[in-house]
Amino acid sequence: MNLNIFQQPRKVFIILFSFFFLFSLWIYAIPLFSNYQKPVKESKSIANGRLVWQKYNCHTCHQLYGLGGYLGPDLTNTYSRNKENETYLKGIIKSGVRQMPKFNLTDDETRELLAFLKDVDASGTADVNSYQPEINGTFSLKK
Ligand code: HEC
Structure with missing residues (x-):
């Protein structure tokens, strides 16, 4: 044998x-x-907000999850950073700030864009420091 x-x-x-x-x-x-991020169900306004994001080429200056242009800040979690003040976000998008151009979005477009940014914010974070490697090679949010 x-x-x-x-x-x-x-x-x-x-x-x-x-x-x-x-x-x-x-x-x-x-x-x-685990407390792994559950997929968020996408509504019509979130989907439209994504189209607004694409139509006005926000990604040429901003990143989502670290991907995009680098003139402006990463906007993955801009919604929760400015949650108390949605008017601040609306104001920036409407009036621009320093190198950021002014966008004449309609009220609907602004609302949908914010719904999109809120959804992106809820889906996770782009800050690598908030993740920790696991023994099996995946990453999870630090508790
Ligand atoms: C030409 C480049 C450019 C484009 C295009 C652009 N931005 Fe910006 N944006 C900037 C810059 C630069 C800043 C930072 C301004 C500052 O405070 O100095 C900024 C700041 C912001 C902020 C504030 C972030 C914070 O946390 O304070 C938001 C929100 C924002 N932009 C949203 C958008 C959206 C939505 C679009 C598309 C409709 C867009 N931007 C398109 C350059 C751009």
Whole structure:
């Protein structure tokens, strides 16, 4: 009888496949048991707000999740940073500030844009310092 496992490719395959399978189960099970961000259901105004964001090319100067232009600040969490004062956000978008041009958005466009920014804000954060690496190679929000 041959006892050397490496001369039994079928066994090696079964062992490796079992590890792969268990690891996959583990990875996919994490969101069910942790405070992992739940996907936010997108409403019509949020979807329209995304179109406003694209129409006026906000991304050429601003980043979402760190991606975009670098003239202006990252806006991923601008909504919660200025939550108390939506008027401040509306004012900036309407009147511009320093290098930021003035956008003549309609009231509907402004409302939808804010709904979009609120949704982006709720989906997570772009600040890498608020995440910690996990032993399985994923990242989670620091508690
Ligand atoms: C030409 C570049 C440019 C474009 C295009 C632009 N912005 Fe800006 N934005 C800036 C700059 C620069 C600032 C920072 C101004 C300052 O305070 O010095 C800024 C600031 C802001 C702020 C304030 C952020 C905070 O936390 O104080 C918001 C909100 C904002 N922009 C939203 C938008 C939106 C929405 C659009 C698209 C409709 C847009 N911007 C398009 C350059 C731009």
